[in-house]
Amino acid sequence: MIGRLKGIVVHKQPPWLVVDVHGVGYELEAPMSTFYDLPEVGREVALFTHHAQKEDSVSLYGFLSEAERRLFRDVQKVSGIGAKIALAILSGASVGDFARLVQTSDVAALTRIPGIGKKTAERIVVELRDRAADLGGAPSALAAKSGAPADPLGEAIAALQQLGYKPAEALKMAEKAQAPGDDAEAIIRKALKASLKV
Numbered sequence: 001m002i003g004r005l006k007g008i009v010v011h012k013q014p015p016w017l018v019v020d021v022h023g024v025g026y027e028l029e030a031p032m033s034t035f036y037d038l039p040e041v042g043r044e045v046a047l048f049t050h051h052a053q054k055e056d057s058v059s060l061y062g063f064l065s066e067a068e069r070r071l072f073r074d075v076q077k078v079s080g081i082g083a084k085i086a087l088a089i090l091s092g093a094s095v096g097d098f099a100r101l102v103q104t105s106d107v108a109a110l111t112r113i114p115g116i117g118k119k120t121a122e123r124i125v126v127e128l129r130d131r132a133a134d135l136g137g138a139p140s141a142l143a144a145k146s147g148a149p150a151d152p153l154g155e156a157i158a159a160l161q162q163l164g165y166k167p168a169e170a171l172k173m174a175e176k177a178q179a180p181g182d183d184a185e186a187i188i189r190k191a192l193k194a195s196l197k198v
Contacts, residue, residue, distance in 0.1 A: 014159035028062035031090030114164030155184035
């Protein structure tokens, strides 16, 4: 079981990143909440990890905080929620914001996260309400620090599709959120924030 990695960021393109640990490159999938605060490529990072093994695949997920990893694990205990939806939850809301949505039984806001329908949102509220206060965590600084990629809009659209949005929806969200000079992470962050406020 791999619980933590410390190494050099050698590649990052949401939702994937590669961390070089003494010559071994670990490929991880991470939520946007972690991507917002990753250092630039070539810099050192320490990540909490979740190692998932199924019959036909092995996956490694990375998180900058223990609170994010705990939420990722907790929400998967709710019937009907797997890793993909757990990542979408962390990409659409900070740990603190999600805890508040659960505590206030805000089913409408929860259903705006890709992959979560009304019944699943209701199950989340019922099953996690008692634990929501313990999730803790503060909203991340949401600082996009990477250099500007060749096509920020295209990267943002691809990342939104990876999070479960349909192509046309991802395009609309990204175009609406984009401002001059934005990199992909900034576009994604604004698009996801806007989707939760609709």
